[in-house]
Amino acid sequence: MTKENIPFDMYNYHAWANQTILGRIRELPSSVLHQEVNSSYPTLAHALSHIYAVDQMWYLVLTGMEMPEAFQATLTLNERVLESVDAYESVYSELAQKFNAWFQSQPDLEQSVLLNNPFAGPRQTRFSEMILHVVNHGTYHRGNVTTMLRQLGHASTMNDYALYWYQQPAASLG
Template identity: 65%
Template sequence: MNHPEQMYHYHVWASQIIMQRIQELPATVLHQEVNSSFPTLAHALSHMYAVDQMWYLVLTGTSMPEALQICMTRNGETFATIEKYFERNAELSNQYLNWFSQQTDLEQTFLLDNPFAGVRQTSFAEMVLHLVNHGTYHRGNISTMLRQLGHASVMNDYFRFWYENPNTAE
């Protein structure tokens, strides 16, 4: 397994770990308002899902402006239950894993037209690593939000992933 794909597996695992933590709490916590990066945990999870979906579309050939238009409207839409987040993330993860299985060169570059930053040559590997980094950033937001709501978070660092998934060392 190549490094970007391994990092994607970490991203999926870490998101599942944080959602499992939310699932352990009263169902109302998902939509409880908090004065933080997002108004609720559901909004944070929806943002992560929308961005993951947007990058999937870009990786599979949709222009970034078009992918943004498709996915960012979903940014503020929340699901009623944490189980729905698990379901949607699993569906998207399967799409990514299928995409990875078809790739022969993640260092392949293409022209990315980012409406916020401009045009640049970008590799598939860079985009995957950005996706993982974006998820890590927002899982940190969710951990802070959980603490603000009076609940402990859960460790979801990359090194924990190593020990829970020993075949990642290969």
């Protein structure tokens, strides 16, 4: 893997890990998605909505929207819980397709733009840094989901980057 492919591969890991954790939740009773727990989020659905909202916000930033506007545009997604694992799988998959199309159209992931972060101020930021943030943010909150599952009496599933290496299709190994 070349340095230029790292953000793309890491994003694909992120999409795979999201689908993997959703697959585990699908195996459990459907009520688990909305069962209240004393944790970082009141329910698994709230945690999943947060991951999705932040991913969507960064997608908007990557495609040219200023961060304050992207944040405002996705604010309601953070609180909107979906009714089923199917619904989460669908929106996550649709957004992953948009990210992958963006990757195809973006020749220089080391391109820098002025990111006007409403919480931290302006900073020149590379697209690759933004992608790695999306991945890191998702990993952090999938950890929350794992903890919440355990608090609800269920095991989670491994979704580490090292497992992703072995789950990739053989065709991508060349």
